[in-house]
Amino acid sequence: xxxxxxxxxxxxxxxxxxxxxxxxxxxxxxxxxxxxxxxxxxxxxxxxxxxxxxxxxxxxxxxxxxxxxxxxxxxxxxxxxxxxxxxxxxxxxxxxxxxxxxxxxxxxxxxxxxxxxxxxxxxxxxxxxxxxxxxxxxxxxxxxxxxxxxxxxxxxxxxxxxxxxxxxxxxxxxxxxxxxxxxxxxxxxxxxxxxxxxxxxxxxxxxxxxxxxxxxxxxxxxxxxxxxxxxxxxxxxxxxxxxxxxxxxxxxxxxxxxxxxxxxxxxxxxxxxxxxxxxxxxxxxxxxxxxxxxxxxxxxxxxxxxxxxxxxxxxxxxxxxxxxxxxxxxxxxxxxxxxxxxxxx
Amino acid sequence: xxxxxxxxxxxxxxxxxxxxxxxxxxxxxxxxxxxxxxxxxxxxxxxxxxxxxxxxxxxxxxxxxxxxxxxxxxxxxxxxxxxxxxxxxxxxxxxxxxxxxxxxxxxxxxxxxxxxxxxxxxxxxxxxxxxxxxxxxxxxxxxxxxxxxxxxxxxxxxxxxxxxxxxxxxxxxxxxxxxxxxxxxxxxxxxxxxxxxxxxxxxxxxxxxxxxxxxxxxxxxxxxxxxxxxxxxxxxxxxxxxxxxxxxxxxxxxxxxxxxxxxxxxxxxxxxxxxxxxxxxxxxxxxxxxxxxxxxxxxxxxxxxxxxxxxxxxxxxxxxxxxxxxxxxxxxxxxxxxxxxxxxxxxxxxxxxxxxxxxxxxxxxx
Numbered sequence: 001x002x003x004x005x006x007x008x009x010x011x012x013x014x015x016x017x018x019x020x021x022x023x024x025x026x027x028x029x030x031x032x033x034x035x036x037x038x039x040x041x042x043x044x045x046x047x048x049x050x051x052x053x054x055x056x057x058x059x060x061x062x063x064x065x066x067x068x069x070x071x072x073x074x075x076x077x078x079x080x081x082x083x084x085x086x087x088x089x090x091x092x093x094x095x096x097x098x099x100x101x102x103x104x105x106x107x108x109x110x111x112x113x114x115x116x117x118x119x120x121x122x123x124x125x126x127x128x129x130x131x132x133x134x135x136x137x138x139x140x141x142x143x144x145x146x147x148x149x150x151x152x153x154x155x156x157x158x159x160x161x162x163x164x165x166x167x168x169x170x171x172x173x174x175x176x177x178x179x180x181x182x183x184x185x186x187x188x189x190x191x192x193x194x195x196x197x198x199x200x201x202x203x204x205x206x207x208x209x210x211x212x213x214x215x216x217x218x219x220x221x222x223x224x225x226x227x228x229x230x231x232x233x234x235x236x237x238x239x240x241x242x243x244x245x246x247x248x249x250x251x252x253x254x255x256x257x258x259x260x261x262x263x264x265x266x267x268x269x270x271x272x273x274x275x276x277x278x279x280x281x282x283x284x285x286x287x288x289x290x291x292x293x294x295x296x297x298x299x300x301x302x303x304x305x306x307x308x309x310x311x312x313x314x315x316x317x318x319x320x321x322x323x324x325x326x327x328x329x330x331x332x333x334x335x336x337x338x339x340x341x342x343x344x345x
Numbered sequence: 346x347x348x349x350x351x352x353x354x355x356x357x358x359x360x361x362x363x364x365x366x367x368x369x370x371x372x373x374x375x376x377x378x379x380x381x382x383x384x385x386x387x388x389x390x391x392x393x394x395x396x397x398x399x400x401x402x403x404x405x406x407x408x409x410x411x412x413x414x415x416x417x418x419x420x421x422x423x424x425x426x427x428x429x430x431x432x433x434x435x436x437x438x439x440x441x442x443x444x445x446x447x448x449x450x451x452x453x454x455x456x457x458x459x460x461x462x463x464x465x466x467x468x469x470x471x472x473x474x475x476x477x478x479x480x481x482x483x484x485x486x487x488x489x490x491x492x493x494x495x496x497x498x499x500x501x502x503x504x505x506x507x508x509x510x511x512x513x514x515x516x517x518x519x520x521x522x523x524x525x526x527x528x529x530x531x532x533x534x535x536x537x538x539x540x541x542x543x544x545x546x547x548x549x550x551x552x553x554x555x556x557x558x559x560x561x562x563x564x565x566x567x568x569x570x571x572x573x574x575x576x577x578x579x580x581x582x583x584x585x586x587x588x589x590x591x592x593x594x595x596x597x598x599x600x601x602x603x604x605x606x607x608x609x610x611x612x613x614x615x616x617x618x619x620x621x622x623x624x625x626x627x628x629x630x631x632x633x634x635x636x637x638x639x640x641x642x643x644x645x646x647x648x649x650x651x652x653x654x655x656x657x658x659x660x661x662x663x664x665x666x667x668x669x670x671x672x673x674x675x676x677x678x679x680x681x682x683x684x685x686x687x688x689x690x691x692x693x694x695x696x697x698x699x700x701x702x703x704x705x706x707x708x709x710x711x
Binding site: 014015016017018024025028197264267269270272323324325326327328329330331332333334 | 390703
C-alpha cells in the first residue's frame with residue numbers, strides 16, 4: 001500500500017523545540033547525533049556529569065539555561081544556572097566547589113535586569129557554598145538570542161562513600177522521590193506570555209548538594225543511583241534508567257507527592273506532571289532495607305519535606321516504566337515524544 | 346482539586362465495576378465520543394479493568410484528529426507570510442499538513458504562537474498593529490464560544506488586523522454519520538460531557554430515538570467513565586435507548602445559553618470536511634457574512650477546495666470504531682507520535698497516541 005500521507009523527510013528535518021524537550025526526540029538526537037560521534041567511557045555513562053580521577057575522585061558537569069521568562073515565581077535564570085549545575089554534580093555524589101559562568105546576552109537587555117540576575121547568582125552561590133571562579137560574556141545582535149542565555153560548568157570532589165552508577169541498581173531496590181513533582185515547569189508556564197494564569201505555584205529551584213552530602217555520609221553505597229528530573233520530568237529519567245539497566249520500574253501514582261495546585265494547573269493545561277520539569281527534587285534508587293529511613297531522613301530536611309517512596313525496581317516489565325493509577329489500572333509510562341504541547345480543550 | 350479527587354476514588358470505581366460485571370450478560374461495544382474520555386480511559390488503565398464483554402471504541406471527538414490536512418496547509422501558508430502572526434492551540438502544532446506541520450514552519454522561521462485563549466490573540470493584534478494576527482479556530486462546540494467572542498470583541502474594538510481561520514466541527518452530525526454507516530458496530534454512546542455543558546442535551550434525543558441507541562452524557566474522571574459505561578450497559582441490557590446524564594454536575598439540559606448565543610452571533614452551520622470521515626453535511630461552523638472581515642479565508646483569498654488524501658492512515662475506520670489502533674499496519678512502526686502519519690497519533694487525545702503513550706496492561710507483556 002503506498003503511503004501518500006505526509007511523512008516527514010528525515011534527511012531534511014530541522015531541529016524543532018521538541019529536540020530540546022528532554023523526551024524521545026532529545027534522546028534520539030543525543031544517541032544518534034552526539035554519543036555515536038563522541039563516544040568515550042565518561043560520556044557513555046550518560047549521567048548528569050562525568051566522574052573521573054583528578055587528584056582524587058572528581059565530578060564535572062555543564063549546563064545551559066534558556067528559560068523564558070527570565071524571572072518567574074520562585075526564582076530566576078541566575079538562581080537556576082547555579083542550582084542546576086550544583087545539582088548535576090550532586091547527582092554524581094559530589095559537592096560543587098567551583099563554577100564557571102558564561103553569559104550570551106542579546107543586544108537590548110537592560111543592564112538593571114542583568115544586574116538582578118547577577119545578584120541572584122551571588123546569593124545562590126553563597127547558599128550552595130560554591131565559588132564562581134571564571135567566566136565569559138558575549139553579546140549577540142538583537143533578534144539573534146532571547147534576552148539572556150547562561151552556561152555554567154562546575155567541578156567538585158566526589159563524596160568518599162559515594163558509588164553512584166546505574167550498573168549498581170538491582171531488582172528490589174526502592175525509588176525515592178525527594179519532593180513534590182512538577183512545580184518548576186508549572187510555575188514557568190503560569191507566567192509565559194499568552195498562557196498566563198493565576199496561581200501561587202512557585203518554582204522548586206534549590207541547591208541539593210548539602211542534602212545529598214548528608215545522605216551520603218549516612219547511607220554511602222546503599223544509595224545506588226541519583227538523578228534530578230529536570231526537563232522531560234520524572235518519566236524521562238525513569239525511562240532512561242529502565243533502558244540502561246534493562247529492569248522494570250514500577251511506580252504508584254498515589255505515592256507520588258504533588259501539590260494540589262500544581263496538579264490542578266497541569267490538569268487545566270493538559271499536561272502530564274510526570275513529564276513536567278523540576279529544579280529542586282531528585283530521584284534516588286536505594287537499597288530496599290534503608291528506603292524507609294532514607295525517606296524519613298529526607299523528610300527532616302527543608303529540601304525533602306515531601307519525600308516519599310514512589311515505587312521499586314523489578315524483574316517484570318524489563319526496560320519499561322509502569323504506573324499503577326490511583327484507581328488501580330496499570331499503564332506504561334513512555335518517553336515523551338517531542339515537546340509537551342498544551343492542549344486545545 | 347477536592348472536586349476531582351472524589352471522582353478518582355478507587356473504592357467507588359471498583360464498586361461500580363462490580364455492579365457493572367453483575368449486569369452484563371452479553372457482548373457490547375460502546376463508543377466514547379470525546380478524545381478527553383479516551384485519554385482518561387487509557388491513562389488511568391481503565392480499559393483493562395472493564396468486564397471482558399465490554400469493548401470500548403474511540404470516537405471522533407478529538408478536534409486535532411479531525412481537522413483536515415487542507416486547513417493545516419492553509420494555516421502553514423498563512424504562517425509563512427512575514428506579515429502574519431499565526432496563533433494556535435498548542436496541540437495543533439504537530440499535526441502534519443500535506444507538506445509540513447506548524448511546528449516545522451515555526452522551526453523554519455514562521456511566527457507561530459501557542460495561546461490558550463483566542464482573546465489573547467486579539468490582544469496580540471492590538472499590540473502589533475502593523476501585522477496580521479490570525480487565530481486557527483478549530484475545535485468542537487467547546488472552543489467555538491471563545492473563538493466567537495474573540496471576533497465579537499475585535500469587532501467592538503474596531504480592530505482591522507485580526508481574523509480567524511475557522512474549522513469548527515459539531516458532534517451530533519458526526520455521531521449520526523457513524524451510526525448511519527452500514528458497518529457500524531456501536532451499541533451505545535458516552536456523549537462528550539464538555540460539549541453538552543455548552544450545547545445541552547436536547548440534540549441527542551432524536552439520535553437516540555432514530556437509531557435506537559442509548560446515549561449517556563459522561564464526564565472525564567475515572568468514576569464518571571465507569572458510571573457512564575454502567576448506565577449505558579444497564580439501558581442496553583434492558584433494551585432501552587434514552588438520553589441520560591451522568592455528568593449532571595456540569596451539564597444542564599438547556600446548556601449554556603450565553604455561550605450558544607455568541608456561537609449563533611458569529612457562526613453559521615456549514616458542511617465540513619473531517620479528516621478520516623470525509624465531508625459531513627451541516628457538521629461545522631463557518632464565520633457569518635456579517636463578520637466576513639474577520640474571516641481569514643476571505644481576507645487572504647484562501648481557496649477552500651479541500652482535497653483529502655490520508656493514504657495509508659486508517660484514522661477514519663478508527664474513529665468509526667471499526668478498527669483499533671493496533672490493527673493498523675503502521676501503528677508503532679512507520680507511524681509514531683514523533684513522526685505521525687495521521688492525526689490520531691498526534692494529539693494526546695488521539696486514540697492512536699493514547700494507545701502508543703499509555704499502552705494498556707494487556708499490551709505491557711507484548
